[in-house]
Amino acid sequence: MINQLEAIKERFDEVAQQIMMPEIVSDQKKFMKLSKEYKDLDKIVRQYRLYKKLLQDIDGAKDLLANEKDEDLRELAKAELDELVPQREPLEEALKEMLIPRDPNDSKNVILEIRAGTGGDEASIFAGDMFRMYQRFCDRMGWRMSLMDYTEGSSGGFKEIICQVEGEDVYGKLKFESGVHRVQRVPATESQGRIHTSAASVAVLPEAEEVDVEINMNDVRKDTFCSSGAGGQSVNTTYSAVRLTHIPTGLVVQCQDERSQLKNFDKALTVLRSRLYEIELQKHNDAISSQRKSMVGTGDRSDKIRTYNYPQSRVTDHRIGLTIYNLPAVMDGNIDEFIEQLRIAENAEKLKEGAVA
Template sequence: MIHQLEAIKERFNEVSQQIMMPEVVSDQKKFMKLSKEYKDLDKIVKQYDSYRKLLSDIEGARDILITEKDEDMRELAKAELDELVPQKEPMEDVLKEMLIPKDPNDSKNVILEIRGGTGGDEAAIFAGDLFRMYQRFCDKMGWRLSLTDYTEGSSGGYKEIIAQIEGEDVYGKLKFESGVHRVQRVPATETQGRIHTSAASVAVLPEAEEVDVDINMNDIRKDTFCSSGAGGQSVNTTYSAVRLTHIPTGLVVQCQDERSQLKNFDKALTVLRSRIYEIELQKHNDAIASQRKSMVGSGDRSDKIRTYNYPQSRVTDHRIGLTIYNLSAVMDGDIDEFIDQLRIAENAERMKEGAAV
């Protein structure tokens, strides 16, 4: 471990020098890449420096016990060791976790897409409930959520809703939410009091930047139309809504949330870039799937990942077998325990991979 940490510190020093070079500062792509690497390495180096100081303090206290004759000094050294030695193992555990290879997308913002699935009107209502759950979670995390596009359900909720979420480590926390979410409850539209099962799909896409995906603007067809959502007097009178079609892939994205056509174009382009990036990312993941069988990392939208059972106030994550009997709190954005346990499971998988190499 020390050898790895020394190599990281050496690389950190190299990046610290490179990031100040004029030729790097003038190259936006290279500067952004090195800035991200600097930020990631800085956390590890600071932890390693603290660990080395702890080892040095422990060694100093032990030297006093060996060489010092004064009993008061020896007692002080013993007290210091009693305080320092218990800190060593937890600090090593933190460093080991920091050395686990991380998903390079974890620090990215995300595009959140929720769609009602099987269940008709009830599925759309449930999609709206899920969106509210993520809204509450974003508020708690201090993240910024902004709508891109949505289609309302005939009885409430959304047939489809797309939003952009910005903040720290957003993808790292929300990536496990991708998949099919199932709900079991008596719908408001049910007259017989029978429990129905409905579903909604959630997709969490890492927001791709220009450095990640190079899109030829000649491959994009832009159409404008009148917004059909809330927006005041400009709705249905100005062509502010934007639809983008990526001709090589056939992907279509639209945005009508902003009053400005330019802002809607920028938002739609961000979503389009992220969807193209996800396609490339999926190709990469498929290529290494035979080597890596993570229980939580697939993010396959066809996987049934979680069930929300209203009669029993129960929420179960099927990937890790975790059940929480506090559905109202979960639907109010309290999904931390699921996210924490899924991240622990992913780290365990990564540690197994590291040991197998």
């Protein structure tokens, strides 16, 4: 572990010098990439410095205890050891976790897609509840959520809603939300008071950049149409909405949230690029999962990952067996505990695989 940490410190010092070079500062892409690497490495190096100082202090106290004749000084050394030694293991565990190779997509923004599944109107209403849950979570995280496209349900909620989420480490936190979310409750449309089971599927796509996916625009057909959503008279009477069809794959993406056709085109292209990137990412994940099946799932949209039981005020994540008996708080965006426990489970798997020596 020490060798890995020393190598990281050397790279940190190297990056610190590079981002000061005029030729790097003038190249925006290189500067942003190195600045991000500097920020990521800085967290590890700071922790490593604390760890090194702790080891030095422990060795100093042990040396004093072994060689000092003065009893008062020996007592001070013993007291210092009693205070320092218990700090060593937690620091080592924190460093081991930091050394686990990160998913390179963790720092990316995301395209969040929520779709009503089985359950008719109630599924659309639940999809709307899910959207509000994520909206509140994003607000608490200080992330920016912007709407891209939606189709409203006939009794409320959404048949489908797509939005962009921007911020720090968005994919790293939201990636565990991909899959089927199941709800058990008495629907507002149910007159007999019977509990129904409905579902909504969530897809969290890392937002792909131009360097990740190159799209040949000759393979893309662009159609424009009048928006059907809210936004005033001009939205509904001008051809501002954009639909893009990627001919080789048959993928269809549309955006109608903006009044400007150009802005809708840019947003639709972002979604298309991210969906194409997800296809390649899924191929990569399938290759890995053929060797091992992750406890926290592969992010497959068909995996039933969580159940929201309203009569019992219970939310259960089936991947890690975690149940929280405070459904109102969860639906108000307090999903931090699920995300944290899923992250811990994923890191534990990586450690078992020997990711950190």
